[in-house]
Amino acid sequence: MMRIKNAGAALALGLFAVTAWADGEAILKSQCGACHNLTGPAPTTLQALWDRKGPDLFYAGNKYQAAWLEQWLQKPVRIRPAGMFYAAHVKPGPKGDEVDASTLVPHPALSAADAKAVTAALMTRKAGSELIKAGAYTPGAISRSSGEMMFDKFKGCLACHEIEPGYGGLSGPEVYTAGRRLREDYLVSYLRNPQAWDPKIFMPNKHLSDTDIQKFINYFRLLSEEGAP
Amino acid sequence: MNKPSVLAIGVCCMALLWGAAAMAREKAADNYRTYCVQCHGLKGDGKGINIRDMSVQPRDHTDAKEMSARSDADIYKVIKEGGVAINKSVLMPPWSDVFSDEEIKDLVLYLRELCKCSYGK
Numbered sequence: 221m222m223r224i225k226n227a228g229a230a231l232a233l234g235l236f237a238v239t240a241w242a243d244g245e246a247i248l249k250s251q252c253g254a255c256h257n258l259t260g261p262a263p264t265t266l267q268a269l270w271d272r273k274g275p276d277l278f279y280a281g282n283k284y285q286a287a288w289l290e291q292w293l294q295k296p297v298r299i300r301p302a303g304m305f306y307a308a309h310v311k312p313g314p315k316g317d318e319v320d321a322s323t324l325v326p327h328p329a330l331s332a333a334d335a336k337a338v339t340a341a342l343m344t345r346k347a348g349s350e351l352i353k354a355g356a357y358t359p360g361a362i363s364r365s366s367g368e369m370m371f372d373k374f375k376g377c378l379a380c381h382e383i384e385p386g387y388g389g390l391s392g393p394e395v396y397t398a399g400r401r402l403r404e405d406y407l408v409s410y411l412r413n414p415q416a417w418d419p420k421i422f423m424p425n426k427h428l429s430d431t432d433i434q435k436f437i438n439y440f441r442l443l444s445e446e447g448a449p
Numbered sequence: 450m451n452k453p454s455v456l457a458i459g460v461c462c463m464a465l466l467w468g469a470a471a472m473a474r475e476k477a478a479d480n481y482r483t484y485c486v487q488c489h490g491l492k493g494d495g496k497g498i499n500i501r502d503m504s505v506q507p508r509d510h511t512d513a514k515e516m517s518a519r520s521d522a523d524i525y526k527v528i529k530e531g532g533v534a535i536n537k538s539v540l541m542p543p544w545s546d547v548f549s550d551e552e553i554k555d556l557v558l559y560l561r562e563l564c565k566c567s568y569g570k
Contacts, residue, residue, distance in 0.1 A: 316496025
């Protein structure tokens with residue numbers, strides 16, 4: 221009797237997952253495709269890079285942490301201070317270039333049910349799996365000062381990325397949420413070779429050692445824990 | 450030459466051709482706008498959106514005095530290998546995985562247009 225109950229529960233759960241996926245696919249295709257590439261490939265020309273309005277999602281299942289994604293879709297906040305392609309959102313100012321906030325378009329918020337369904341559908345998009353080695357990241361510890369020293373002084377990443385709101389560069393995505401936002405094994409792969417995922421992206425390959433990559437991810441996780449509500 | 454070797458060379462040639470076709474040579478001004486403007490600024494004056502918290506400020510590419518002190522070979526090297534390669538800041542990253550050698554040569558010429566200068570004058 222217990223087995224039948226368990227089988228029934230599993231079937232119901234499976235049906236729920238399939239339904240959520242189908243609902244999510246429908247939302248993705250009707251509401252998200254105008255700004256996001258859902259099928260690949262990534263831009264291979266500058267024009268295609270400039271035209272990109274939101275992150276490519278055809279490898280979202282490899283890139284994002286589902287829990288973060290579901291939450292973010294309900295309360296979206298800007299991750300890239302200067303938008304997807306910064307040069308399209310910059311204007312000259314009295315002291316130098318400034319972000320032209322009037323050109324930035326906010327991301328629409330989804331209901332809890334839609335966010336769950338879209339997340340389920342996005343998690344099935346796993347292009348680039350061959351670039352990822354499961355278990356490539358081994359959790360470890362790093363002090364905030366050591367992480368910041370590496371990120372800023374030794375590797376120069378602070379030039380383009382903020383490590384806290386209002387501190388760091390503006391052309392790249394903030395890294396203080398990266399530990400919650402991105403899957404660690406994806407980060408290992410992306411930091412090793414950003415162009416393998418996104419050939420024209422304006423993030424350089426810094427030729428980081430495996431040890432440095434592990435340290436950076438420890439640092440991102442630390443920043444995310446510190447910044448968590 | 451045996452058949453497998455010929456096949457292997459053929460596959461390599463195809464891969465090279467495919468790579469060249471997939472990543473066409475972009476214009477220097479377009480590469481500059483995409484990769485350099487974030488730090489060196491829309492006008493090339495070193496005042497990009499990223500400079501606020503930088504410990505070392507980016508080079509002003511319109512400064513003829515500063516730019517004429519750098520040889521074309523040094524400029525090529527710094528774009529390809531990063532600031533550290535010429536004992537300058539780590540904040541200038543290596544772009545060898547983004548630009549082809551030809552595109553870097555084009556960028557050197559473009560920088561000479563921006564500064565309206567050449568090495569030594």
